[in-house]
Amino acid sequence: MFKFLVLNPSTKSDEIIKKANIQHKKNEFESVILLDKLDNPVEKLDVPSYYPSLEDDKSISVDTNLIGVNGILKLNSGVTIAFMDNVEVSFNGKIDILILKQWPSKLSNLIKKDTVSIDFTIDNLITRFRPRYIFASGEFHEYGPFRWESGAVSRFVSLSKEGEGKWFYGFNFPLVPTEVASQDLMDNPFIETLSVKRRVDQGENSESLPKRAKVSPQNCFFCLSNPNVETHMIITIGQLVYMTVAKGPLTRSNASMPFSGHGIITPVDHMSKNTKEVDAEMNEFEVKLFHKFKQNYPDFVLVVFDLNLEKNVHYHRQFLPIHNKFLEEDKFSKVLEEKAQTNNEKYNKNHKLEFKNVDAVDVDSQYISFKVYKDEVPVVYQSTIEDDSKIIDLQFPRRVLSYIIRSPKRLYWDKCQQPKFKETQDCEEFKKFFT
Template identity: 35%
Template sequence: MTNAKILVAHISEGDADEAIRKVRKVNEKSGPFDLIVVFSKSCDETFEPNTDGLPQLLLISSDKDNNSKSKKINENVTLLHSLGIYKLANGITLSYLTYPSDALQEQKKNILDEFSKSDSQIDILVTKEWGLPISERCGRLSGSEIIDELAKKLQARYHFAFSDEKNFYELEPFKWESERLSRFLNIPKYGSGKKWAYAFNMSVGDKELKDEPEPPNVIANPYKNVITDSNKRPLETGTEALIDGDQRLPANRAKNENKKIRTILPSNCHFCFSNPNLEDHMIISIGKLVYLTTAKGPLSVPKGDMDISGHCLIIPIEHIPKLDSSKNAELAQSILAYESSLVKMNYVKFDMSTIVFEIQSERSIHFHKQVIPIPKYLVLKFCSALDRQVHFNNEKFTRNAKLGFQLYDSHSSKEYSDVINNQSNNYLQFTVYETSEANPKIYLATFNASETIDLQFGRRVLAFLLNLPRRVKWNSSTCLQTKQQETVEAEKFQKAYKAYDISLTEN
C-alpha cells in the first residue's frame, strides 16, 4: 500500500503557459506530485505547454467537436477527450466524461453503455457537469441525472466537476453502502480569483485502507437523501436539518412513510426560546403567542427610503411543526395580525408591496412565515417568476414533488379555507399583497408528506423576481452578516416597526 500525491487544476489554453509555471512552483514547494490532472475547456494535439520538470500530466479536454479518446502528446503528457476510463501504471483509475449539458441527453445511451463495460474500481471521476442532488444542494439551477447515474455506478473516491468556472466548491465527504468514502469538488478556472488547483493524497494498492479514521465531517449521501436543499447544520446528536433561509426539515427523512423520524426537542430547535443558542439579538418584537425576528442571511436588500433588508420571520412561540387554524384560532389570528402589520409598514412607510412565503408540512420542525418587501412595480411580474421556477422544479429537478399552484382571491374564500383547514394537506403558499388595503392574492400548491420538496423554492422565486441571483442561498458570502451587522439591522427594523408593533397593544 502506497500513497500518491495528486494535483487537479482547471486552466484555459490561453493561460496555459502562465498556469503551468505556477503549477511547477507548487510542485517544487509542495510536491513532488505523482500525477497532475488538468481540465481545459478547449484544446487539441497542438496544445503543448512546457511541462519540463513535472510528473505525469493528464490533460482532459471538453472540446465537443473532438471525439478522439486519448493521445500521448509527449513523454509525460496524455490528452483525453470525450469519455472513457484511463488506468495509470501506479494503479490509479480515472474516469472522465467531458460532454456539456446539451450533449449529455443526446448521448445518454452511448455514455451509459461505455461505462457499463468496466468493472474497475474508479478512484477519480472527472466530469464537466454536476449531478442534480449536489447542484440543488448549493442552490444551482442546473445538473444532470446522467451524472447522477454515473456517480452512483462508479462511486469514485473523488469527483471533480468544472462547469462553474468562477467558484470553488467542496462538499463534505459522504459514504456509499459499501462504506466507501467519496468527495465532490468543483474547480474554477485559473484567473477566476478563486482556488483553481486542488492537491490531495490518495492511498494506492490492492485495496483502499478499510481502517483509516473516518473524517469528523461525514454527511448523509446526497444521492440517497430525498430532500433537496443546500444548507445543513446539526440540530441534535444523530439528527441533521436542511435549512432554506430559516426553514428546517429532517435530513434523515424516511423513504418508507412508516419509518419514524426523530423528534427535534424545543431545546435544540433554533426557533425556540428554550434553546440556549437562540440568536435573540435578531428579535424585533415578542407578542403573547408569536415573535418577530430578522432573517438570517436576508434575501432582500435596502432600497429607496428603506434602510433595512425588510426580510423577517413570524414565528410561533409554541414549538409546533404545522399550524392547525381550526384548533388554534387565537395563534392563527395572532400570526395574521403580525403579517398585516408588516404589510402596512412596508406599504405606508416605505411604499413597498409585500410577499409572504410559508411551508405547511407535518415533517417541518417549527412552523414560521417569511415576509419580504417587494417594489410595487415587480408585483405584476410575480406570476412569471413563479411559473419559471415551477418549470425548473417539475422538469429539471425530477426528484421533487410536481407543483401546481392554485390562485385564491382572499383568506376568507370557502375553497381556500377548505384546503388549509384540512390537516391532511401539506402545502407551499405565497401571499402577495400589492397594497395594505386590497385583498391579497394567494398562490397555493399541495404535496404529499412522502414527497421530496425543494425547501429553497420560495427563495428561488423571489430571488429571480428581485433580480438577486447571488442571494438564493441564505448562507452564501453575499448574504451572511456579522453579528454586529445583524444587531444593527434588528435595531433599525425595530425602530421602523415601532408604530406598527402589535405587541405594544396586545393585552
Template identity: 30%
Template sequence: MASKIVIIGDINGKLSEVFGKLATLHLKQNFAFAIIAGNLFADPDTATDDENQELVKLLQGSITVPLPTYFALGRYALPAAVVEKLDESLGELCPNLTILGRKVSIKTSEGFRIVAVGGEHVDGADDPMSQYTATYKDADAAAAAKGLVDADILLTSDWPANVRDGANAQYAGEAPAGVQSISDLCTALKPRYHFSTSENFYEREPFFHDGPSPRSVTRFLSLAPYGNATKQKWIYAFSLEPSAPPPKMAAGITASPFTTNRKRKLDSQEDNYNNFRYANGNGESHYERGGGRGKRQRYQPPPKPDECFFCLSNKNCETHMIGSIGSDVYLTIAKGPLPLRSTFPSLGFPGHILLIPLQHAPTMSAIADKEARQSTVTEMQRYRGALQSMLVSRSKGEDGRSALGAVTWEISRGSGVHLHWQFMPVPVDLIQRGLVEAAFDVEAENSTYPKFAKTYKEMEGAEEGDFMKVMIWSESMRKEMVLPLDKSFRFDLQFGRRVLGKLLGLGKRTHWKDCAQSQAEEEADAAAFKEAFKAFDFSLEEA
C-alpha cells in the first residue's frame, strides 16, 4: 500500500512556522512521516535571539511536531543543548522528532529503507567522530551502504558529483559542487528518490542505473530553504509504495550520469565493421529511390537492414564518411552538410555530424530488447557529450570560454526507417540570447505547426507519440523542447536544417541534395573530424 511522504528543505531555526504549516498539511494529507533534508537549526555561530528562543521552546515541549519526523544532520554544527539531549534520549530530540545522524540506515514502520549521509564532506582518513558531528568522509559514505543493495530514499547534504551530466533541467545560479563518494553511494544503492538541499530548487530528469532489467530508476531533487526570497519549492510531497518494482521507462528518462559504458564489440557486428556507407541521414526517406523532391512516390515497403543505408549489414557500403564506431552507436559526417568548412573555422571541417544506432529501428522505443534500448540511449548521450567537449576544446577563447554550443535534433516517427540524431555547432551567443529557441518557435508558428512542449510534463506527453526533439546546449545552458507530430499537418523533414540555415545565413543550403560534395571532399572532412575527435572518442579506449 502506498504511503504519503513529505520532504522539507532547510528550516534554519524557523521551527514554529514550519511545524505549524506541516500540521495544517498533515490534517489534509495524512502523511506517514516527514523528513527534514537540510538544516533544522540555525547556524549556532550566527543564530539570532529569536532563533535561539525557538530552540528552547522545542526542547521544552512548547512546539508540537505533528507527525513522525526524521531530520538530517545538515551542514551546521548542532547546538550543544541539542547534542546533549540526543545523547540522553538515543537520537529522539522530542516526541515525533528523531535525528538520522552522520551516516545511518533505518527502516521505517511502513517498510521504507532510508539512508542518510549528513554534514559537509572533508578529506582525510576515517578518524573516529561523533555520530552528530556535521562532517563526513568518503569512508562514511561507503559505510552507509554496507550490506545494502537498494534504498527507497537517500538523503545527503552534498550533491553527488556530475549529477547534472546528460540532464536538460537547469539550475538557477551556480550549482553546488558535487562529491564523488556521494555519486558512488547513489550508484551502489540505486535509491528511488535522492534528496538534497541547495539555495535554489532543482529537479533532475529521472535516470536509470546499469544492471539487469527492469533497471532501477532514481529521481534526484534538491529543495530550496524555507522562506527563500524567490519563493522556490522548499517542500515536496509524494506517494510511495515500499518494495514496489521499478517504474516503466518513461519519456525523458536518461542514463545514470554516474556511470560510463565500457566499449563492447558485438559478435554479430564483427564481420560488418568494414561495410559502412552513410548515404542519407538528413530526414530523406531511405526508400525514395532517386525521385525528385516534391513528387509523390509510389509506396515501397521499408527497407530491411541489408538494404538500409544506415545498417551495418548493407553490403553496398563505403567507409569514407564514418568517424567513430561504438558498441551501440556510430558517428558519421553528414551527407551534404548544412555548414561550410568556413562556417566554423576553428573546427577544420563543417561540423555537421550524425549519431546513428546500430539497431535497425524507426524509434528508440521500437528497439524490442530493453537492455539494447537502454544501452543505445546511454551511448547516444555519451557520444553527444563527447562531441560537445570537442567543441569546447576547439573553440575556447582567451577568456577560457567556448565560442560554440550545439543543437541536436531527432525526428522520431513510427513510420520512419532508422532513427538518428543530427548534431550541429552554433555560435554560443545565439544560444545564450535565446535566438536558437526563438528561431524554432517562430518557424513552427510560420509553418502552422503546434507549439513546442517545453515543461517536463508537456514533453513527456508529446513523446508518447511521434515527435521532433530539439536539444540546445552550451557550457552554461541546456534546453530541450519537443514538437508533437500527428496527421493533422504535414511535417517537413528538413525543418531542423531550415531553422538553422536561416539563423546562420545558410538558407540556400536547406536541403542536403543542394550541398553535394565530391568523395575527395567527404574523405577530407571525415579525416579532419577524426583528428579533432580523437582525444574525446571513447570507442578508441579499448580498440
C-alpha cells in the first residue's frame, strides 16, 4: 500500500512545503505530486515531489527534493504517473495517475455544463489508458469512482489553488485496486464515446454502411491505430474524427499566416465513405475553423473538399484558407465549371462532373464536393458519382484549387512535401491557432 499527497500550490511555496512535511511525518507518503511548479522555494521537502515541467529534467534538485517531469514517470514502486496535456500516441504502457492542466471535455460538459468544448484529446487519452486517478486544476470537485468495461475503476479529482478552496488530497494506493461496490459507482462519462464508436464498428458488416476497404488499418496512412502514424502532424483528436496538418500542403506559411493552414479531417475508424455521424462532427470542426480564420485572418476564406467514394482507402476531408483576392464574386463557381468542362470534354473517358449547389452533401451517395465558407453557412457544391467503374479524376479538387491560388506546381501533394521540422512547426502553429 502506498500513500500519495497531491497539492495545487499557490505562490506561497515555503508555507506549502512546511505543511506537506507535517503531513508526511504522519502519513509517510510515497511521493508528493504538485499540480504546478513551486515558486523558488527555500525550504526542502522531506519526500520526493514531482511537478509538471516543460523540460525533460528528471534530476532531483538536492536542495528542495523537487523533480520536474515532462510526460511519463515510473516510480520504483511500479506506480506510473503521467504529466501531460498532449497525447503521446506511441506510449503503450499503463498510466496509474494522470495529472492534467485542464478538465476533460466530458466532465466539463457534465459538471460545469460547459458544452462549447469539442476537443476530446484528453478524453481519448483517458479512455485509452483508464488511469486509476485523474487530477486537474480548477475548482475543487470529486467525481467517481466510475467503472470501465474492462472492470478498471477511475476517480477524478479537481483541486483549487492553495488559498482558494480545497487544494490538497491524500489517498491510499494499493498496487492491486480494491473492489468498489456497485452502489458506490457513478456513471462513466467517457463510455458514451465508446458506444458511438461501437455502433459505427458494428455497422461495417451491414449493407447500409460503407464496406471495409481492402487496405488494412495497420498499413493505412490515415488510421490512428497504424503504429507508423505521423503523430507530429496531429492537431487535435475529437470523438469520431481527428485533425492533422496536410502532407505536401497546397498553401504555405507566409508573411500573413505563420502556418500553411492546409489540414485534413479524418475518421478515427477505418472507413471508405462518409457517414452521418462523422459528417456531423466534421462539420462542427469546420464551423470552428471558419470562426478561427475569420477572427484571426479575416482576409482568408475557408475552402473544404472531399471525395466520398466506395473505392477510397480511408475517407477524409481537406481544408485550406484561400486569400479572398482569389475568390472575388463568383470566381470559384466559374473556375469549377471551367475545370469540370475540361474534364468532361477533353478527357472523355473520365466520369463526367457536374457540380450543383446543394444545402448539404448526401452522405449516402458517392460524390466530389467543395464547400466555400464566406459565411458560417457555406456554399456547397456537389457532383454525384453514379458509376464508379469509370475513371474518376481524384486530383480534381486539387486541380481546381491550385489553379485558383495560381500555384499550378502544387497540384501533386507528393511533389511538395515539406521536411519534418517544417511539418512539426506548421502543426505547433496550427495548435496555437485552433485551441
